[in-house]
Amino acid sequence: xxxxxxxxxxxxxxxxxxxxxxxxxxxxxxxxxxxxxxxxxxxxxxxxxxxxxxxxxxxxxxxxxxxxxxxxxxxxxxxxxxxxxxxxxxxxxxxxxxxxxxxxxxxxxxxxxxxxxxxxxxxxxxxxxxxxxxxxxxxxxxxxxxxxxxxxxxxxxxxxxxxxxxxxxxxxxxxxxxxxxxxxxxxxxxxxxxxxxxxxxxxxxxxxxxxxxxxxxxxxxxxxxxxxxxxxxxxxxxxxxxxxxxxxxxxxxxxxxxxxxxxxxxxxxxxxxxxxxxxxxxxxxxxxxxxxxxxxxxxxxxxxxxxxxx
Ligand SMILES: [Zn+2]
Numbered sequence: 001x002x003x004x005x006x007x008x009x010x011x012x013x014x015x016x017x018x019x020x021x022x023x024x025x026x027x028x029x030x031x032x033x034x035x036x037x038x039x040x041x042x043x044x045x046x047x048x049x050x051x052x053x054x055x056x057x058x059x060x061x062x063x064x065x066x067x068x069x070x071x072x073x074x075x076x077x078x079x080x081x082x083x084x085x086x087x088x089x090x091x092x093x094x095x096x097x098x099x100x101x102x103x104x105x106x107x108x109x110x111x112x113x114x115x116x117x118x119x120x121x122x123x124x125x126x127x128x129x130x131x132x133x134x135x136x137x138x139x140x141x142x143x144x145x146x147x148x149x150x151x152x153x154x155x156x157x158x159x160x161x162x163x164x165x166x167x168x169x170x171x172x173x174x175x176x177x178x179x180x181x182x183x184x185x186x187x188x189x190x191x192x193x194x195x196x197x198x199x200x201x202x203x204x205x206x207x208x209x210x211x212x213x214x215x216x217x218x219x220x221x222x223x224x225x226x227x228x229x230x231x232x233x234x235x236x237x238x239x240x241x242x243x244x245x246x247x248x249x250x251x252x253x254x255x256x257x258x259x260x261x262x263x264x265x266x267x268x269x270x271x272x273x274x275x276x277x278x279x280x281x282x283x284x285x286x287x288x289x290x291x292x293x294x295x296x297x298x299x300x301x302x303x304x305x306x307x308x309x310x
Contacts, residue, residue, distance in 0.1 A: 135166075138158065171199065
């Protein structure tokens with residue numbers, strides 16, 4: 001099914017094909033039963049990779065039946081799709097076997113080309129697995145916690161507290177001036193000629209619009225108004241939700257934050273097209289909301305090569 005958002009439909013990681021069936025998670029025998037059922041579709045995550053097959057023409061996540069070893073692995077009930085239960089299994093014990101196998105791909109490299117079910121199952125399993133891997137102890141008492149609710153929380157056996165997976169909100173925004181030019185910046189650590197729109201994490205006690213205005217002011221010294229929501233998508237690297245906005249600049253003078261921003265400039269549509277054509281500017285790939293909100297301003301797809309990622 002398409003994205004519910006009409007402004008930027010079909011963002012790579014916003015697609016939905018799974019009925020999450022949260023009502024089934026409380027059954028403590030659910031995962032054991034599903035991992036004994038050959039009709040269950042298992043997505044097996046090893047590190048940050050899953051097995052991808054090109055047998056059907058385009059890349060597709062391998063969603064196969066459970067194997068006996070899955071019973072001892074961290075398992076996550078993702079929901080139902082097409083009459084099958086879908087379970088994410090974290091199989092890091094297989095890391096040595098997949099390190100050099102090109103069939104095992106990262107979400108960044110393949111996510112934009114997967115079908116809706118594959119993209120959603122991969123993104124959800126990766127986000128949950130990233131949280132489980134780094135939140136193994138109770139923040140109140142330090143005891144080792146255990147997965148519960150079919151992988152959707154961790155529970156402390158010492159003080160019976162429940163701990164929920166975190167999602168870190170980040171705003172990402174096009175900033176457009178009075179001449180309808182867009183602001184692109186190169187952050188420290190960007191590779192090659194990469195440039196992007198500005199982005200940053202939302203802070204406690206802050207609204208989304210305030211976060212947009214603060215980040216733009218901090219990074220390039222520009223005051224903005226008319227902050228308008230465009231679209232959002234999960235970004236499980238490791239645990240973000242990217243919230244896309246556009247905002248109107250009240251001035252064009254740039255004062256770059258030296259520790260974070262290496263370069264920034266305004267582009268007309270013709271200037272950006274020329275810079276992409278001669279390679280002096282490269283923008284991120286189709287999986288990113290960054291590219292999609294730039295294209296929203298541009299008025300159509302950008303003719304820019306994809307940086308190859310494994
Ligand atoms: Zn505790």
